[in-house]
Amino acid sequence: MYPGKYYNDQTSALTQVNITLFDTYLEFKPVENIKATRHSWNFDEIQFLEINKNFVKLIHSTDGGLEIRDPEFIQTFKKLYSHTRGTSIYSMVLRGGTKAAFLTAGILFAILVICYFFVIPWGAEKIAGQLPKSVDREVGQAARAALDETIDTAGSKLLTEFASGINWKSDDTLRFSVVKSEVVNAYALPGGYIVVYSELLKKIQTKEELAALLAHEVSHVNHRHSIRKLCKDLSTSILVNTILGNIGAVSASLYSNATTIYNLRYSREYEKEADIEGLELLRTNHIDQKGMLDLMKILSGIDKKIAVPTFLSTHPLTGNRINYLEQQIKEHPSSYTDMPALNGPFRALKKLYH
Amino acid sequence: MEQIYTPPPPKNVFNQPNLKFNGNGGSYFGILIVNMLLCIVTLGFYYPWAKAKKLSYLYSNTELDGSPFTWSGTGKEIFKGFIKAVALFAALFILLTVLSRTAGPVVAAIVYFIGIIAIVPFAIHGSNRYRWSRTSWRGIRFGYRGNRNEFVSLFFKEFFLTLVTLGFYGAWMLMNLRNYIIGNIRFGSGEFKYKGNGWDYFVMNLKGYLLTLVTLGIYGFWWQANIFRYFVDNTELHHEGKMYKLRSTATGGQFAGLIILNMIILIFTLGIGYAWVQVNVLKFVAEHVEIDGDIDLGELKQTEEEYKDAMGDDIAGFLDLDIV
Numbered sequence: 001m002y003p004g005k006y007y008n009d010q011t012s013a014l015t016q017v018n019i020t021l022f023d024t025y026l027e028f029k030p031v032e033n034i035k036a037t038r039h040s041w042n043f044d045e046i047q048f049l050e051i052n053k054n055f056v057k058l059i060h061s062t063d064g065g066l067e068i069r070d071p072e073f074i075q076t077f078k079k080l081y082s083h084t085r086g087t088s089i090y091s092m093v094l095r096g097g098t099k100a101a102f103l104t105a106g107i108l109f110a111i112l113v114i115c116y117f118f119v120i121p122w123g124a125e126k127i128a129g130q131l132p133k134s135v136d137r138e139v140g141q142a143a144r145a146a147l148d149e150t151i152d153t154a155g156s157k158l159l160t161e162f163a164s165g166i167n168w169k170s171d172d173t174l175r176f177s178v179v180k181s182e183v184v185n186a187y188a189l190p191g192g193y194i195v196v197y198s199e200l201l202k203k204i205q206t207k208e209e210l211a212a213l214l215a216h217e218v219s220h221v222n223h224r225h226s227i228r229k230l231c232k233d234l235s236t237s238i239l240v241n242t243i244l245g246n247i248g249a250v251s252a253s254l255y256s257n258a259t260t261i262y263n264l265r266y267s268r269e270y271e272k273e274a275d276i277e278g279l280e281l282l283r284t285n286h287i288d289q290k291g292m293l294d295l296m297k298i299l300s301g302i303d304k305k306i307a308v309p310t311f312l313s314t315h316p317l318t319g320n321r322i323n324y325l326e327q328q329i330k331e332h333p334s335s336y337t338d339m340p341a342l343n344g345p346f347r348a349l350k351k352l353y354h
Numbered sequence: 355m356e357q358i359y360t361p362p363p364p365k366n367v368f369n370q371p372n373l374k375f376n377g378n379g380g381s382y383f384g385i386l387i388v389n390m391l392l393c394i395v396t397l398g399f400y401y402p403w404a405k406a407k408k409l410s411y412l413y414s415n416t417e418l419d420g421s422p423f424t425w426s427g428t429g430k431e432i433f434k435g436f437i438k439a440v441a442l443f444a445a446l447f448i449l450l451t452v453l454s455r456t457a458g459p460v461v462a463a464i465v466y467f468i469g470i471i472a473i474v475p476f477a478i479h480g481s482n483r484y485r486w487s488r489t490s491w492r493g494i495r496f497g498y499r500g501n502r503n504e505f506v507s508l509f510f511k512e513f514f515l516t517l518v519t520l521g522f523y524g525a526w527m528l529m530n531l532r533n534y535i536i537g538n539i540r541f542g543s544g545e546f547k548y549k550g551n552g553w554d555y556f557v558m559n560l561k562g563y564l565l566t567l568v569t570l571g572i573y574g575f576w577w578q579a580n581i582f583r584y585f586v587d588n589t590e591l592h593h594e595g596k597m598y599k600l601r602s603t604a605t606g607g608q609f610a611g612l613i614i615l616n617m618i619i620l621i622f623t624l625g626i627g628y629a630w631v632q633v634n635v636l637k638f639v640a641e642h643v644e645i646d647g648d649i650d651l652g653e654l655k656q657t658e659e660e661y662k663d664a665m666g667d668d669i670a671g672f673l674d675l676d677i678v
Contacts, residue, residue: 005421009493012542013652014421051414051422052376059424064493067421089392090407093384101384105626108391115394 002073004028006039008064019066021076028066039063043081050074050091116236124231128224133171133191136227140191152178152198155352159196162345166211166285168218176214178353184299188217190226201353203298207339207346208282208291215278215292223277225270275321276328283334293329296322368648371598375640377415379630385411386629402436403429405671416640418491419651427488427664435484435664439672442473442665473669475509476502478535480666486539487661494542497658500535508534525559526552536589542654544593550584558584575613576606586643593654598647604638612638 001018006028008015017039019028025042041060049057056074059065068074093100155178163176172192181197188194194217204210220226275292282289300319389404406429413425446469454462482498489496512527529550536548562577579602586602616634619627 007492007494010656011652012492012494012654014492049410049414049424052381055422057414057422057424059426067492089388090385093381093388098380098383101380101387104384104387104391108387108394111391111394 002068002070003031004066004068004070004073006030006064006066010064014067017066019068019073021073021080023080026077046081048077048081050078120235121232124235125228127235128228128231131227131231135190136172136221136224137191139227139230140189140193143189144193149179149181149195152180155180155198155201155349158345158349158352162207162210162342162349163214165339165341165345166214166281166287168215168222169281169284170218170222172221174218174221186213186217188220188226190221190224192221194218194221198353201349204295205298206291206294207342208288209295209298210291210346210349211285211287211339211342212278212282212289212292212295215281216274216295218281219274219277220270223270223273225274229270272321272324275325279325279328279332283332285339286335286337287339288336289329289332289334293322293325296325368646369650370644370646371419371651372417373640373643373645374417375415375633375636376417377412377633377636379627379633382411382633383626383629400429402432402668405429405432412636413489416636421492424490425488426490427484431484431488431662431664432668435666435668438665439668442669443672470673471513474673475506477666477669477673478509478531479505480663481670482535482539482666483661484664484667487658491541492654494654494656495658495660496542497540497661498535498538499540500538505534522556523552525556528552529555540658541591543657544591544649544654547590547592549588549590555584573606575610578613579604579606579609582609582642591647591649593649596647596649598645598649601644601646602642603644604642608638608642 001020004017004019005014006017007013016031017028018031019026024044025040027038027040029038030036041058041063045061047059047061049059051057054071054074055067055069056077057065057067089104093104156176159176159178163174168174170192174192174194177193177195178201179195179197182199183197184200184203186194186196186200194214196213196217200213201210204213279289279292282291300322385407389400389407392400393404406425406427409425409427413423416423446466449469450462450466453465479498479500479502482500486496486498509531512523512530516523516527529552532550533548536546539546558580559577562573562580565573566577582604583602586600589600591598591600612634616631619631619634623630
């Protein structure tokens with residue numbers, strides 16, 4: 001017999017009772033009133049609440065409950081009761097204490113790492129592939145509105161004229177612009193907005209180099225790198241938000257991701273793809289592939305301390321780039337012509353920015 | 355010389371039931387981490403069951419007079435409420451999208467604002483009904499007897515007054531709502547009362563705000579202690595002509611200790627210590643609430659019905675509403 005306290009669901013009065021355990025049920029009677037009727041509870045009518053090692057509560061479906069603080073009872077009862085019930089991961093953690101909690105935390109962390117590095121990138125690529133092209137255009141417009149850079153009309157006209165001499169193999173309506181800036185940079189927004197800063201145009205010496213630069217940026221657009229990166233970043237932030245349980249933040253991150261797309265950094269993988277696909281574009285247009293190599297050499301020659309290295313830092317190390325570009329050119333030799341149509345606009349551009 | 359002498363209440367009726375929180379950071383951390391694991395594995399669908407587990411742990415580790423509170427809500431109930439809440443927000447979202455296409459973004463923004471404000475009182479009402487109905491102690495259920503229409507019209511009246519007074523009425527609004535809500539909470543046959551007064555609350559907060567500014571934030575702890583005291587000391591439990599009064603024994607210095615300790619834990623564990631922080635807070639609250647009066651806790655009778663619709667509670671969760 002074990003001591004316990006009984007309440008009957010009618011009032012909050014507690015009665016001292018003596019409990020007897022059987023294989024599949026238990027019985028109890030008030031200590032002070034021998035004549036009272038015996039209560040008999042089947043285990044399958046009982047909800048077992050393990051509050052801590054030394055305190056349990058048994059709740060009957062219709063006949064009140066018992067509060068028991070007897071370690072011996074708890075041990076015996078759990079053995080009998082667990083035959084009728086499975087064990088839960090929670091009771092394992094509660095029994096195992098802090099050690100089990102940290103083990104679970106470790107498993108959790110491993111799942112997160114796997115999600116972060118494998119599941120999310122894979123899923124995001126799949127999602128990006130499903131998105132229609134109109135999404136690219138809308139995101140591009142939002143980004144452009146957020147950037148609000150003053151476009152140099154004369155230069156942009158010349159750059160557009162230059163670009164029109166080349167077949168870009170693109171589904172998008174490409175728009176080429178020049179922005180006056182001291183920064184050496186060029187970027188492509190989804191939907192086909194390509195911007196070259198005047199300072200970079202000053203560094204460029206030949207029309208092949210300019211063609212290579214544009215080919216690189218157009219490849220970003222053609223392969224939808226921005227949208228793919230955006231999907232990845234979004235999925236990551238959704239994962240983070242799920243864990244933190246903050247649903248409201250998802251919409252906030254949607255918004256900030258759209259407007260700060262300029263800050264998106266293409267991963268090196270995307271940069272490499274743009275380089276190689278850029279070469280392919282040069283080949284189709286019979287432009288000398290060496291232009292790409294020369295472009296890299298110019299970029300590597302820029303004093304990184306003075307020029308803000310936005311263009312350089314997010315890209316693969318230039319030495320490495322030159323290596324794989326040389327290899328690509330060796331593997332895919334191609335004939336080229338002089339492209340006289342490009343001469344006029346290029347010279348005019350150089351005159352404007354020298 | 356005249357002496358003022360109040361005789362102590364007879365010993366056999368006067369009592370001080372003890373409030374205690376027995377949870378420990380390690381076990382609670384275990385619960386939270388398993389919850390997180392299952393939520394991730396199920397892509398968030400486990401959330402209602404996780405919430406039920408968490409509440410169950412916190413309730414059953416809170417003891418009044420040696421008996422634990424029990425949370426009898428289930429994941430299934432919370433899940434149903436969750437689905438309904440999601441559907442409601444989805445409907446609101448669709449309405450907004452349609453409106454912003456047809457009537458323009460300004461109209462949509464206004465409708466959004468009104469929509470959210472309109473949902474709030476229903477959520478508070480539903481949440482209270484559900485939460486209290488699923489709370490019990492020695493088998494005696496708590497309950498919330500507030501009338502929905504009454505509460506909603508009270509809420510809108512108070513909200514309107516706060517709006518036209520540019521927020522100055524806020525203290526009165528909060529007190530009037532709290533008086534209504536707590537006044538409608540039942541502990542079996544026991545009835546809670548709250549005696550908050552808008553003017554007192556306003557003055558207290560104004561003083562707290564100004565002194566916190568002047569002392570560069572240091573007075574904030576004492577302000578916090580005052581808010582806590584105002585909440586606790588104005589709460590009473592009445593039962594058949596007898597009464598319990600609640601009293602806060604927390605001082606500003608103790609609040610400073612608690613808050614600083616918790617901040618250190620959070621910073622140095624990069625947030626992982628959240629479980630310990632919450633346990634510290636609950637221990638602190640339980641230790642600093644004193645209950646005294648002449649109610650016999652064994653005499654409370656079962657009076658409250660069961661209420662299983664968790665929709666309001668889930669909406670309140672979405673909107674991050676503080677209940678009571």
